[in-house]
Amino acid sequence: MDKAKIAKQFIKAIPHSRALGMELTDIGEGFARIEMPYAAQLVGDPETGVIHGGAVSALMDTCCGAAAMSHPSSPAGTATIDLRIDYMRPATPGQTIATEAQCYHITRSVAFVRATATDDDKDNPVATATGAFTVER
Amino acid sequence: MAYKRPEPVQVIKQRRDAALSALVHGVPYITFMGIEFDRRGDELTAILPYDDKLIGNPLLPALHGGAISGFMEVAAVIGLGWSVLWDEIERGELDADEVVRGHLPRLPKTIDFTIDYLRTGLPRDAYARAKVNRSGRRYASVHVEAWQDNRARIFAQGTGHFLMPRRDD
Numbered sequence: 592m593d594k595a596k597i598a599k600q601f602i603k604a605i606p607h608s609r610a611l612g613m614e615l616t617d618i619g620e621g622f623a624r625i626e627m628p629y630a631a632q633l634v635g636d637p638e639t640g641v642i643h644g645g646a647v648s649a650l651m652d653t654c655c656g657a658a659a660m661s662h663p664s665s666p667a668g669t670a671t672i673d674l675r676i677d678y679m680r681p682a683t684p685g686q687t688i689a690t691e692a693q694c695y696h697i698t699r700s701v702a703f704v705r706a707t708a709t710d711d712d713k714d715n716p717v718a719t720a721t722g723a724f725t726v727e728r
Numbered sequence: 729m730a731y732k733r734p735e736p737v738q739v740i741k742q743r744r745d746a747a748l749s750a751l752v753h754g755v756p757y758i759t760f761m762g763i764e765f766d767r768r769g770d771e772l773t774a775i776l777p778y779d780d781k782l783i784g785n786p787l788l789p790a791l792h793g794g795a796i797s798g799f800m801e802v803a804a805v806i807g808l809g810w811s812v813l814w815d816e817i818e819r820g821e822l823d824a825d826e827v828v829r830g831h832l833p834r835l836p837k838t839i840d841f842t843i844d845y846l847r848t849g850l851p852r853d854a855y856a857r858a859k860v861n862r863s864g865r866r867y868a869s870v871h872v873e874a875w876q877d878n879r880a881r882i883f884a885q886g887t888g889h890f891l892m893p894r895r896d897d
Contacts, residue, residue: 607792610781634756636835643757644838645801649794653784656793668785671793675842 601657608653611646615657621694623657625650628687640684648676650690651706651720658692659702659724665694667727669702674722682717686710700726744817747824748772751813752806754832761795763802770814774803776854783851791849796874800856800886801841804870807858808890809835834893836868847883850876854883866892
């Protein structure tokens with residue numbers, strides 16, 4: 592099965608990620624990239640139209656999990672042990688939020704992952720995340 | 729000073745519940761998630777009723793880690809926002825009826841949020857309570873615990889730091 596097909600099916604299999612409109616645009620070798628288009632139902636501050644942090648954290652969690660699973664030394668599924676998210680600035684309303692995650696170290700039992708989320712302004716991250724994930728055997 | 733008879737309990741309750749409801753239902757993401765709040769005095773319990781769209785692993789099945797963290801962040805922000813609002817209403821600085829009419833106070837902004845996943849989130853309702861450990865003029869630190877059937881068996885905990893809305897004074 593080719594990479595694009597795997598990517599499509601990955602999100603399709605996760606109801607919550609699908610509900611948030613996520614699209615996996617790249618995956619492999621411990622790296623993943625997922626986009627989440629702007630949606631009115633995900634707004635956290637009705638006055639400004641800024642997306643809620645909870646939706647951003649779900650995006651981060653999904654992307655980090657995908658990166659962990661795609662690592663060559665990760666044989667099967669994964670679960671989040673912990674995840675820390677830093678919110679640098681509000682995402683600009685109307686813009687897609689894209690997250691890139693890298694599994695930078697993996698042991699027999701734990702995958703360590705870092706991620707960055709940006710909107711159209713790629714030089715100023717919206718949020719960053721670091722997390723530890725289980726390596727299922 | 730002449731003794732002022734307290735208002736009937738139902739009037740007070742109705743006003744507080746209406747203020748809380750206005751605060752919660754003004755946020756589209758909270759409605760999207762289906763999160764509700766139960767109030768007993770100033771204590772809030774956030775409720776995440778089970779929904780198929782909250783699933784992250786359909787094979788187990790288990791709740792999505794992102795749904796859990798979103799739920800806990802909502803519990804923290806509303807818990808913190810409510811504690812500030814409660815004090816202002818009690819001191820008479822803010823009229824609860826104004827809140828109900830749509831004059832919503834700005835909610836705190838999340839600086840960072842760390843979540844520990846202790847157990848698999850089962851496909852059933854989840855509950856969370858936030859404890860404001862420190863609430864200053866600019867920053868606040870909040871701890872959240874979430875559980876499902878058994879209050880003593882928490883399945884996730886989180887700590888977050890928040891930027892308090894600017895006060896115009």
